[in-house]
Amino acid sequence: MLKTLVLLLLLLNIAITQSAEYKLHGVLDIRATSANTLDSYIDSGYGKFTSHDGNNISLAQAGIDFTVDWDTGISAHVVANGYSDENETIVGVTEAFLKYRSLPNSNGYRWQTKTGIFYPEISIENNAYGWASRNTLNSSAINTWIGEEIRVLGSELALTRLGKFNDNNFDLTFAVTGFINNDPAGSLLSWHGWNIGNRQTLWTESRAIPNLPARLPGYDLNAQAEKSDPFIELDDNWGFHLRGKIKFHRKGQIALGYYDNKATPYLVENGQYGWRTRFGHASFIWRFPNAFEFTAQYLTGDTLMQSPVKMDVVNNDYTSGYVALSKRINKHRVTLRLEEFSITDNDNTFGDNNNEYGKSATLNYTYRYSKPWLLSLEYNWINSVRAARMYINQPYNLVERQWQLAGRYFF
Amino acid sequence: MLFNFMDKKLLSSYLKIIIICCFSFSAIADKFSLSLFDADNRPMQDMVAYLEPIDDIKLEKVTKIIEVGQLGRAFTPYISVMQRGNSVDFRNRDDITHHIYSPVGENKFSFKIKAGQSQSKDDFEELGEVAMGCNIHDWMSGYLLVVDTPLFAKSDPLGQISLDVQQTGKYKLIIWHPQLDAENNRVSREISFPKDNKVTMTITNKILMISEQKNEEDFDFLSDY
Numbered sequence: 001m002l003k004t005l006v007l008l009l010l011l012l013n014i015a016i017t018q019s020a021e022y023k024l025h026g027v028l029d030i031r032a033t034s035a036n037t038l039d040s041y042i043d044s045g046y047g048k049f050t051s052h053d054g055n056n057i058s059l060a061q062a063g064i065d066f067t068v069d070w071d072t073g074i075s076a077h078v079v080a081n082g083y084s085d086e087n088e089t090i091v092g093v094t095e096a097f098l099k100y101r102s103l104p105n106s107n108g109y110r111w112q113t114k115t116g117i118f119y120p121e122i123s124i125e126n127n128a129y130g131w132a133s134r135n136t137l138n139s140s141a142i143n144t145w146i147g148e149e150i151r152v153l154g155s156e157l158a159l160t161r162l163g164k165f166n167d168n169n170f171d172l173t174f175a176v177t178g179f180i181n182n183d184p185a186g187s188l189l190s191w192h193g194w195n196i197g198n199r200q201t202l203w204t205e206s207r208a209i210p211n212l213p214a215r216l217p218g219y220d221l222n223a224q225a226e227k228s229d230p231f232i233e234l235d236d237n238w239g240f241h242l243r244g245k246i247k248f249h250r251k252g253q254i255a256l257g258y259y260d261n262k263a264t265p266y267l268v269e270n271g272q273y274g275w276r277t278r279f280g281h282a283s284f285i286w287r288f289p290n291a292f293e294f295t296a297q298y299l300t301g302d303t304l305m306q307s308p309v310k311m312d313v314v315n316n317d318y319t320s321g322y323v324a325l326s327k328r329i330n331k332h333r334v335t336l337r338l339e340e341f342s343i344t345d346n347d348n349t350f351g352d353n354n355n356e357y358g359k360s361a362t363l364n365y366t367y368r369y370s371k372p373w374l375l376s377l378e379y380n381w382i383n384s385v386r387a388a389r390m391y392i393n394q395p396y397n398l399v400e401r402q403w404q405l406a407g408r409y410f411f
Numbered sequence: 412m413l414f415n416f417m418d419k420k421l422l423s424s425y426l427k428i429i430i431i432c433c434f435s436f437s438a439i440a441d442k443f444s445l446s447l448f449d450a451d452n453r454p455m456q457d458m459v460a461y462l463e464p465i466d467d468i469k470l471e472k473v474t475k476i477i478e479v480g481q482l483g484r485a486f487t488p489y490i491s492v493m494q495r496g497n498s499v500d501f502r503n504r505d506d507i508t509h510h511i512y513s514p515v516g517e518n519k520f521s522f523k524i525k526a527g528q529s530q531s532k533d534d535f536e537e538l539g540e541v542a543m544g545c546n547i548h549d550w551m552s553g554y555l556l557v558v559d560t561p562l563f564a565k566s567d568p569l570g571q572i573s574l575d576v577q578q579t580g581k582y583k584l585i586i587w588h589p590q591l592d593a594e595n596n597r598v599s600r601e602i603s604f605p606k607d608n609k610v611t612m613t614i615t616n617k618i619l620m621i622s623e624q625k626n627e628e629d630f631d632f633l634s635d636y
Contacts, residue, residue, distance in 0.1 A: 025632065027632070069508070071522070071523050103521050103546055104512075104546070106514050108514075127634060128632050129633075129634050164544070169622065171549065250622075250623060250625065287627060328629065410632035411632075
């Protein structure tokens with residue numbers, strides 16, 4: 001409380017004494033969808049798309065990105081997102097943080113700190129305003145999961161060495177984040193598997209989980225709440241995220257990172273368990289001449305949730321990766337993304353089989369009608385095997401498809 | 412003997428000329444022209460050339476306002492040159508804010524310039540190069556050279572430079588480019604003006620890679636500052 005007060009006073013002092021620049025940016029994304037899928041994972045189903053089965057129109061994203069920039073190098077950022085379809089309308093904050101970027105010193109070293117609620121830098125797709133995906137309407141399985149369960153309340157310290165000060169054609173960045181409030185991360189991935197969508201979990205939101213047999217009275221998951229609340233702290237342990245990036249000027253970049261929420265896996269409070277979730281991630285971007293781009297991401301890790309007597313209830317390994325090719329010809333852009341994903345269930349909990357394996361393909365065509373207006377047509381295809389679908393009499397091996405037509409307005 | 416052929420008037424004019432010639436740093440306005448070629452005999456553009464007097468020549472200070480613009484998320488021009496004491500007008504011709512800085516030496520500075528606005532600075536006191544960047548757009552890079560002479564210019568696409576030199580005498584001709592592969596990024600030679608009023612120089616030192624001031628992203632709505 002005292003810390004918050006000091007921080008508020010400090011901010012107030014900065015706001016009064018320094019001239020500031022206010023910026024409001026955002027995105028509006030309206031979509032018509034035709035999908036052949038199950039009930040969406042958003043609504044506690046096993047459908048792998050954010051959208052529902054059949055035809056519908058939705059406000060797929062209304063995002064704003066509000067920034068206050070002071071001359072001192074300090075800036076405040078608030079990102080809010082809203083979604084509206086036939087099942088729900090919801091609005092809330094997804095990120096809120098303070099950032100400080102120093103000037104480079106004479107050797108080209110620059111510090112940057114970020115404190116507050118933010119995404120650990122993992123996704124290379126979601127860098128448009130409001131964490132929107134730039135080249136596709138739906139993020140890859142990796143980044144759909146990041147948007148759903150991975151968010152931190154913490155502080156990142158990053159050191160960048162700018163190559164132009166050292167006659168190098170690359171910049172290097174190393175960053176370390178200490179964080180709290182991401183203890184249940186891993187539960188949604190375990191219980192509904194990998195998905196392809198664009199829905200981010202709001203900071204204060206909790207998300208539905210499938211109605212597994214293990215949640216019935218007398219079974220191991222009966223104490224689990226109706227919904228999972230991914231952004232809470234249960235054990236006061238600090239988690240950490242480390243990342244390194246080499247950025248080749250005008251060519252591309254390679255990034256590596258490691259995330260560990262350090263959650264105590266046998267703690268449960270109000271039906272929310274601690275899930276010890278750890279993963280490594282890697283990404284690659286390479287730009288070829290003539291606006292041709294190759295990107296790839298890979299993520300692999302594990303998650304563990306135990307009973308209060310430290311027996312494994314959910315013990316899963318998970319992996320996903322994709323490669324994407326994107327080519328722009330003037331106002332036209334075509335992107336193809338191919339993915340593979342798996343979850344391996346290592347425990348023997350009855351009524352909670354999390355095994356999964358799947359492949360996915362996404363083909364997107366985007367026409368840039370004007371600078372802010374992008375019109376996109378996207379096709380998503382997922383073929384997955386998931387044992388848990390048999391709990392609701394749905395096929396073990398299933399193909400889901402959808403077409404989406406979207407108008408996206410950025411400002 | 413000589414005087415026998417001249418009347419007094421003529422003698423007086425000759426004397427004046429002799430006196431003028433003896434007073435070696437007297438004012439005569441003339442062009443100094445320089446042609447710069449590289450080792451492959453191609454003209455060298457955007458090279459800064461300046462003349463520093465070696466003899467005791469007093470050169471007048473010029474009053475100029477140098478514009479260092481930011482346009483298309485790039486320093487425009489990439490290279491600027493000014494006499495110490497001149498004023499520099501940093502003009503943001505883009506529709507976004509820039510955070511212009513130079514991190515080294517006495518000429519260190521940093522300020523933000525909002526879209527369409529400008530900021531003036533007249534205290535560049537240290538001679539030499541001021542390497543500039545933008546802390547928002549890391550690919551931006553520009554140079555300002557502070558010299559102690561009003562005799563400076565940048566070569567045109569044909570590698571040509573022309574300077575109005577007012578006073579005769581010996582000068583050090585210095586050629587500078589931020590990526591010139593030479594000590595202090597300079598090469599120099601001595602010239603005697605007006606004898607050497609047309610100089611052609613072949614610079615065998617290489618120009619090292621100039622990183623292109625261009626955003627690698629072709630999408631304008633990216634959230635990272």
